[in-house]
Amino acid sequence: MMRIAIAGSGGLARIFAYHISQTAHQFIILSRTPQPVLTAFDYQVVVVDYDDQEDLRYNLQGIDLVISTVSGNAQINLIDAAANTRVRRFVPSEFEGPPSRQNPSDALDRGKAVSRDRLRYWLQRTNMKSTVFSCGVFYERFTRGGLASMGIGESTGVYYQGSYLMDIEQGTAEIVERNTSGHLIYVSMISVNDVGRFLAAAIELGIRDWPNEFRMAGDRRTVSEILSWAEAVRGAQFSTDVIRARDLNQHLDYAVYHQDYAREARVRELIATEQRRYDFTNPNLNSLVDIQPQSFWNWLTETWS
Known part of the structure; x- marks a missing residue:
């Protein structure tokens, strides 16, 4: 113990x-x-x-x-x-x-x-x-009230509803679909509750042989899929602004110049997403513990249907 x-x-x-x-x-x-x-x-x-x-x-x-x-x-x-x-x-x-x-x-x-x-x-x-626990983006960024509704992420400036990719309740989105090389952008995601389950399961393994980094994932989807699935669940096409990767820094400069701090934070998150900050393909903890994480589709339908 x-x-x-x-x-x-x-x-x-x-x-x-x-x-x-x-x-x-x-x-x-x-x-x-x-x-x-x-x-x-x-x-x-x-x-x-x-x-x-x-x-x-x-x-x-x-x-x-x-x-x-x-x-x-x-x-x-x-x-x-x-x-x-x-x-x-x-x-x-x-x-x-x-x-x-x-x-x-x-x-x-x-x-x-x-x-x-x-x-x-x-x-x-x-x-x-x-040991660092890497988990990508929380599904709960897309819930009503955003992460703020769970008391998470206040220091980030992007914890409110609609601060990342889309506002499902309002039916709006601001995304970057492809990187500067023209490839689709992926995001690794998981529910906050599953992060807790994975952490507890890792503790049960014993901490002596933990690696420097544990990676866990519930799902990995393109930004385009994330948006289209949300539209499908809501039964409506969103009002969407698709920003080209090469234009992101221009959007950031505009927000900084006008001291629009909320807009600046949102654009920085888009830049991080384009640079694959929230993407990985080898969730090593998933294979070590008996946890079946909730898929993004199931979370969406449970939360928004």
Whole structure:
């Protein structure tokens, strides 16, 4: 039996807590503030100060695995504390496309590269290991209210309904279908709930032999398929703006010039999609655990029919 610390108390942390609670492993939730809703589920919530190393180290004593859903300085301080309390493995707050597809100088990085650098520093100096869970795009980006409806992704600026590819409720879309080479663009996707299921199943395998990166996927579809399936489920053709890949930077410059921050965030996501930031073809975790993830079509019909 392991002792696990989940850092954060937002929507993603709550989903992880639920699925880990179905195992025999003990866990605590590290939160900046009391969480009466979570304690009502008999989850152990520990209020911590992420700026206080002594406090973090005290509460990580005896912890085997840290799963982070916090970012920025909070995560960096958490990494330092974990390395100094003999935590065996650290899972950073990534949960999107593979790190190898990310650009540290991109505005979408939001400090993750700095956290990865800090992790590498400690991995070379301690026995702590690290594993990233790559999962692509959450289906729930396309639900009513977007990720915001689940308390996920507030720091990204693209967590609201319609902030990525399409607004299914309003029947509108803004997409880039082909890359600069003329090839169709693919996106790897999964439901948030299945991410929690995969994470819990991976924990049951034991953390000693985890690789540096676990990849999981529920589906992999072209941007064109994503749009056409949504139209089919809604029974209507969307009002769609198809942007050519070569014109994306022009759209970005226009948004930046006019200080249209919401538009800028949306275009940056389109650029990331065109550059395959959310695409991969070898979900190595899928083959290791007995999890049948929900397909995108089934999720769409269940959510929008």
